Amino acid sequence: xxxxxxxxxxxxxxxxxxxxxxxxxxxxxxxxxxxxxxxxxxxxxxxxxxxxxxxxxxxxxxxxxxxxxxxxxxxxxxxxxxxxxxxxxxxxxxxxxxxxxxxxxxxxxxxxxxxxxxxxxxxxxxxxxxxxxxxxxxxxxxxxxxxxxxxxxxxxxxxxxxxxxxxxxxxxxxxxxxxxxxxxxxxxxxxxxxxxxxxxxxxxxxxxxxxxxxxxxxxxxxxxxxxxxxxxxxxxxxxxxxxxxxxxxxxxxxxxxxxxxxxxxxxxxxxxxxxxxxxxxxxxxxxxxxxxxxxxxxxxxxxxxxxx
Amino acid sequence: xxxxxxxxxxxxxxxxxxxxxxxxxxxxxxxxxxxxxxxxxxxxxxxxxxxxxxxxxxxxxxxxxxxxxxxxxxxxxxxxxxxxxxxxxxxxxxxxxxxxxxxxxxxxxxxxxxxxxxxxxxxxxxxxxxxxxxxxxxxxxxxxxxxxxxxxxxxxxxxxxxxxxxxxxxxxxxxxxxxxxxxxxxxxxxxxxxxxxxxxxxxxxxxxxxxxxxxxxxxxxxxxxxxxxxxxxxxxxxxxxxxxxxxxxx
Numbered sequence: 001x002x003x004x005x006x007x008x009x010x011x012x013x014x015x016x017x018x019x020x021x022x023x024x025x026x027x028x029x030x031x032x033x034x035x036x037x038x039x040x041x042x043x044x045x046x047x048x049x050x051x052x053x054x055x056x057x058x059x060x061x062x063x064x065x066x067x068x069x070x071x072x073x074x075x076x077x078x079x080x081x082x083x084x085x086x087x088x089x090x091x092x093x094x095x096x097x098x099x100x101x102x103x104x105x106x107x108x109x110x111x112x113x114x115x116x117x118x119x120x121x122x123x124x125x126x127x128x129x130x131x132x133x134x135x136x137x138x139x140x141x142x143x144x145x146x147x148x149x150x151x152x153x154x155x156x157x158x159x160x161x162x163x164x165x166x167x168x169x170x171x172x173x174x175x176x177x178x179x180x181x182x183x184x185x186x187x188x189x190x191x192x193x194x195x196x197x198x199x200x201x202x203x204x205x206x207x208x209x210x211x212x213x214x215x216x217x218x219x220x221x222x223x224x225x226x227x228x229x230x231x232x233x234x235x236x237x238x239x240x241x242x243x244x245x246x247x248x249x250x251x252x253x254x255x256x257x258x259x260x261x262x263x264x265x266x267x268x269x270x271x272x273x274x275x276x277x278x279x280x281x282x283x284x285x286x287x288x289x290x291x292x293x294x295x296x297x298x299x300x301x302x303x304x305x306x307x308x
Numbered sequence: 309x310x311x312x313x314x315x316x317x318x319x320x321x322x323x324x325x326x327x328x329x330x331x332x333x334x335x336x337x338x339x340x341x342x343x344x345x346x347x348x349x350x351x352x353x354x355x356x357x358x359x360x361x362x363x364x365x366x367x368x369x370x371x372x373x374x375x376x377x378x379x380x381x382x383x384x385x386x387x388x389x390x391x392x393x394x395x396x397x398x399x400x401x402x403x404x405x406x407x408x409x410x411x412x413x414x415x416x417x418x419x420x421x422x423x424x425x426x427x428x429x430x431x432x433x434x435x436x437x438x439x440x441x442x443x444x445x446x447x448x449x450x451x452x453x454x455x456x457x458x459x460x461x462x463x464x465x466x467x468x469x470x471x472x473x474x475x476x477x478x479x480x481x482x483x484x485x486x487x488x489x490x491x492x493x494x495x496x497x498x499x500x501x502x503x504x505x506x507x508x509x510x511x512x513x514x515x516x517x518x519x520x521x522x523x524x525x526x527x528x529x530x531x532x533x534x535x536x537x538x539x540x541x542x543x544x545x546x547x548x549x550x551x552x553x554x555x556x557x558x
Contacts, residue, residue, distance in 0.1 A: 136446060262474025262481045264414035264532045265373035266361040292367035299530075300470060303485065306543075306555035307469040 021049055021076040021141075025084055028234060029186040029226055031057045031164070033084060035077060039199035039232055039281045042069070042100070047141030048134060049073060051100040054190055054228055055081055056183060058162025061090030065181060065190045065228075067104030067113075069134060071145040074104025091161060093168075094150060095192025095230065096175045097123040098202075099130040105148035115150035116170055118177025122205065123149055154179070169219075173212030174230075175205040180219060187225030194219060197232030197240040198279060200286035201247060203293045209252045216244050243280070250274060251290065259298040265291050334424040334440040338393040346389055346399070347428060351435045357381045358439025360427045369449030371416045371526045374400070376427040376439065378411040379534075384432040385411060392443075394423035395524055396450055397492055402520040408510075409517050410479055410534030416526040418449035418492070449526075453496065456489040456527045467553035469543065480538050482508070482557055485530040486545060492523035503529060505546045510539060 025033040037051040048069030056063045062081055067074045081089060092108045094115040095101055102123060105113055115123075127147035135142045156170040167182040174193045181190040193202070194215050206212055220241045227235045258268045269291045273283045328335035329343075331354050343349060357380040366372045376390065388403040400417050403409075411429070422444045429437045456462050471484035486503065493500040506519040517533065525531075535541070545553040 133446060262472065262476065262483055262532075264375055264483070264530075265416070266363070266375035266414065269363055270361075288363050288365070289367045292363070292371065292373075296371075296530075299483070299485070303470040303472050303483070305468065306471050306484070306557055307467060308554050308556055 021047055021073050023049075023073075023076050023080040025055070025080050027084075028054075028228070029183075029188050032183065032186055032188050033057070033081075034228060034234065035080060036233070037100075037231070041282060041285060042134065042137045044137075044139045044141075046138075047073065048100055048103075048138040050231065052228055052230060052232075053077055053104075054188075055089075056161075056164055056186075056188075057085045057087055058090075058164045060162030061088045063091045063093065063161055063164070063166070064089055064108065065093050066095055066101040066192070066230075067092060067108055069100040069103050069138065070142050071104065071106045072141055072143065074107025077104060078107050093154070093166075093179065093181060093190075094119060095180070095190065096178045097126065098175065098193065098205075099127075099134050101193070101230070102127075103131060103134065103142075103145050103147070105150075106144075106146060109148060112152040113148070113150045114152040114154045116155070116177045116179050117153050119175075119179065120150045120153065122175060122177060123147060167222075169222075171215040171218065172207055173215035174201075176207050178215070180215075182222050182224060184223075187223065188228060189219065189222060189224035189226065190228045191219060191230065191240075193230035195227060195229040195232075195240050195244055197227075197229040197235060197243060199229075199231040199281050200277075200283040201244070202286055203290045206293070208297070209248050209294070213245060213248050213252075216241055216248070247277065247280070250277075251287075255291075255295055255298045256301075259295070259302045262302075265295055268295055332440070334426075334442045336393055336424045338424070342391065342393060342398070342426070346391065347436050350430075352428070352438055353435055355381070355429075355437035355439060358427055358429055358437050360425055360439040360441040362425055362441045362443045364444060366419055366443050366445035366447075366449065369419050369445045369447055370452050370455070372419050372443055372445070372449065373414065373416050374425055374441075375414040375532075376412065378427070378429050378437070378439065381411055381429060381431065381437060385409075385429050386432060387430040388413070389428045389430075390415070390426070392417060392419055392423045392425050392524060395420050396494060397522060397524045399522040400524045401522065404518040406514075406516050408536050408539075409508075410536060412481075412532075412534030414532035416530045417524050418452075418526055419443055419445045419447065420450040421445060421447040450492060450524070451494050454489050454491065454498070454527060456487070457491075457498070462487070462489065467545070467551060469545075469553065469555040471555070471557060473538070473541075473557050475538060476534075478537070480535050482533045482535055482541065483530070484532075484543060484555070484557070485528055486553065487528055488547065490523055490525055490527045490529060501547065501549060503545050503547045507544045508533065508535075509542045509544065511542065513542075516541065 361375040491501040502523040
């Protein structure tokens with residue numbers, strides 16, 4: 001009985017331990033810091049920390065790009081920011097409405113939280129459902145987390161903050177409302193989830209792979225020096241764009257060919273994934289999701305009206 | 309006290325095991341129930357030749373793709389039954405195929421929670437050959453609000469049928485999608501309104517397969533049937549309100 005008690009205690013202690021995010025900001029450019037997450041899937045063990053958050057220490061204060069997957073993460077992120085600067089946080093920018101990027105908002109409820117109008121609408125529609133799902137897969141690390149909607153809307157254009165001209169781009173490829181941010185002073189491109197690097201892209205809200213490919217072209221043409229992907233490692237070369245384009249094109253043609261051959265979903269999600277994507281994490285998992293999200297559109301392109 | 313607790317624990321474990329049947333690739337407390345209710349306690353065998361495929365998890369619990377491939381089975385099929393054991397409406401589809409049908413079908417279903425999925429083939433030897441799979445799911449697919457009904461003017465599209473016939477070597481695959489809300493009576497006081505009967509016929513009207521359809525099938529049902537050769541066929545459908553729909557599949 002005593003052992004059972006000890007076992008239970010250690011079990012619950014290990015559960016509560018997952019809320020201890022270890023966030024270490026890494027300086028990646030002048031005044032610019034990255035808090036890098038893993039390229040894994042959400043789990044009980046990582047507290048949902050699979051995402052890249054970042055911040056810029058401007059002359060006027062700190063601008064935060066994305067707030068992470070939970071209230072607890074947001075609080076730890078804020079403490080991590082305070083560990084490298086005395087300046088106050090003055091602005092949050094959300095790249096899009098997905099839970100791993102916005103559920104830390106509560107820790108920044110005293111500063112303007114800005115997003116595209118489409119992002120606010122999507123978060124309003126889907127936020128609670130997504131948060132519920134995060135509680136299910138991430139567990140205790142989500143404790144106390146609630147959806148906090150953006151308090152400020154931004155549009156495409158220049159946002160000058162404390163000596164950092166931030167060029168905001170309103171794009172659509174990943175969710176229908178995707179904000180990319182180019183810091184024209186440092187050349188750092190905060191690409192949000194328009195760019196996944198070494199981690200398979202997720203498609204639950206994409207308007208279509210063609211729109212996403214167009215956004216990749218737009219981003220690549222910008223005068224960037226350093227790319228911060230939404231998921232995956234930093235890059236100073238074109239490799240993230242090359243990989244995204246390669247992967248999107250493969251996905252698009254593979255789904256089209258499967259629909260042309262009359263395959264049903266289960267056959268499609270078993271299809272071989274090219275060897276060259278072996279270094280990209282979670283390809284099979286995301287393919288299974290993508291087939292559910294996108295394959296019906298590809299099917300319908302191959303079908304005719306048959307009713308009489 | 310301690311011993312009594314251990315005994316109770318062991319007993320409860322044993323009783324759990326007793327409910328699942330030996331040899332069941334997806335051990336389930338519901339097997340006995342469905343064996344009695346759906347298969348009339350008839351002789352059966354868990355048979356790897358009946359391959360049931362589902363994704364490892366349901367990305368959308370309202371549209372879970374299920375594929376049944378029993379082409380490795382020899383003999384004539386009298387009847388096929390497909391069900392999701394832990395669904396509030398377990399039965400998905402019954403098929404009475406002619407010899408012209410391949411032993412292959414795929415359909416999208418709703419799941420309310422993680423559940424074993426079974427496909428049972430009654431062969432001419434009188435034995436049910438049962439294939440199994442299991443889907444993980446956050447659930448709620450059976451009680452989620454209708455996507456179809458949220459679209460204005462959905463009634464105008466009722467019974468529209470999209471599809472095509474695809475050649476697969478010597479045989480064909482018929483893929484069909486019907487606009488229908490497939491209301492199962494579990495959502496928002498909307499009464500049952502679903503397709504419940506279908507027949508695949510050749511051009512002379514002879515029945516190639518008769519289908520009994522249940523409301524566990526997703527809205528805007530998508531179904532794939534394997535058929536021998538490359539014939540033109542017709543599909544006849546009826547819903548429980550008496551609406552009839554037909555399609556010609558070239």
